[in-house]
Amino acid sequence: MNRAIALSLSSLLLMMSAPGLRADELKLKDGTKIVGNIVGFEGDAFKVETSYGFALVKKDKVATIIVTIADGDLKTDAINATKPDPKKSAPAEGTRTPPSPQQQPPATVVPPGNPQAPAASKAQREAPMQESLDGNFYTNLSYGFRMYKPPSWHLVEGARKILPAAVVVMGTEDETTLFIVGREPLRQSLEQHAASTERRLRELYENYRASGERRTTVAGLPAMEKRFRGTVAEHDWSVTALTFVREKEVFTLIGMTYADSDLIQIQENVIARTIASLEFTR
Helix, strand or coil: CCHHHHHHHHHHHHHHCCCCCEEEEEEECCCCEEEEEEEEEECCEEEEEECCEEEEEEHHHEEEEEEEEEECEEEEEEEECCCCCCCCCCCCCCCCCCCCHHHCCCCEEECCCCCCCCCCCHHHHHCCCCEEEECCEEEECCCCEEEECCCCEEECCCHHHHCCCEEEEEEECCCCEEEEEEEEECCCCHHHHHHHHHHHHHHHCEEEEEEEEEEEEECCEEEEEEEEEEEECCEEEEEEEEEEEECCEEEEEEEEEECCCCCHHHHHHHHHHHHHHCEECC
């Protein structure tokens, strides 16, 4: 996948997954505390997204990791960084007061926007996506839906490694048209999820110009549709974003195509047909 496109899509899917509902606290052996989100593991170091950038923290420097997840009730789990044994106790009291984030000396700090996307979770790695292609139809057995796959589109290989929140990514070979199906747990109302997604899209795309919104249906379910144009990866895009709720999950469909192409109307129609074709099989 083109590096610029991978970066923009990675940012998009991260935005769709409602950041702020999880926080990780790494307590180092020297008493330092680093707060952020662990987004991957590179070599022998944790990659942590903090308020001041990305930090690579050597595993052997970490004493404990506390993961806080807001999912209904607040839950906090302590994880020993060397041996993931929940019975291990935290470091003894009396360690020195941790410095502020500005004083912390992480091994490496990378500015926000680093093109390397978060690694897939353990559950995602252990449960490969079950999917198939039958002519011009794509079927996802893991999430129980099928949809039209235009003849000129292909599945983007390895997309879920780059975009952990994605169920599937399809598009043209030249990546001038892309289509993403993302999902996340239901935490708010449909309207709140749709509004939250739009706010994050406004942050991602430069020169954001709304071109319409409406209530519609996807697979027979109520949905919120937002249409706009904006610039990302040095190109102007025409984007359609739909949000809908099924049972306890929120699905977001993102269709994007070059707005400065002679094929824009054709590709917009193809995206619309793909969205309209989605149906759940169970």
